[in-house]
Amino acid sequence: MGFLWSLIIGGILGWIASLIVGKDVPGGIIGNIIAGFIGAWIGSALLGSWGPEIGDFYIIPALIGAIVLIFIVSLIMRAMRKN
Numbered sequence: 001m002g003f004l005w006s007l008i009i010g011g012i013l014g015w016i017a018s019l020i021v022g023k024d025v026p027g028g029i030i031g032n033i034i035a036g037f038i039g040a041w042i043g044s045a046l047l048g049s050w051g052p053e054i055g056d057f058y059i060i061p062a063l064i065g066a067i068v069l070i071f072i073v074s075l076i077m078r079a080m081r082k083n
Contacts, residue, residue, distance in 0.1 A: 002056070009055035010036030017066035023074035035073075039066025 014032030017039060018025050025031035040057050043065025051060035 005055040006037075006057070007033055009057050010034075010040065012036070013039060013057065013059070013062050013066050014070075017063060017070050020067055021070045021074065023070055025070055025073065026077065035066050035069050036062065039063070039069045041065065042069060 011029060011033040014025060014034070014036035015029075017035060018032060025035050027034065036057075040062035043061030043063070044058060045065075047061040047064060049058045049061070051058050053059070
């Protein structure tokens with residue numbers, strides 16, 4: 001049940017981050033889940049473990065990490081479309 005809960009929270013974090021950035025994550029819901037997981041890792045590595053914790057995710061660092069990840073991915077995708 002813990003893994004399923006982490007998938008749900010990761011998807012929600014990735015979805016919220018894509019709404020904040022205003023860009024879609026490639027891959028739809030799977031992309032949101034991946035962005036949520038990777039964003040949680042990036043956010044925890046850069047900002048540490050603080051703020052409220054839900055489903056083994058510290059929400060604030062994970063959300064900030066997901067926002068940064070989606071922004072970088074959108075820049076890369078835009079550069080690839082120009083070529």
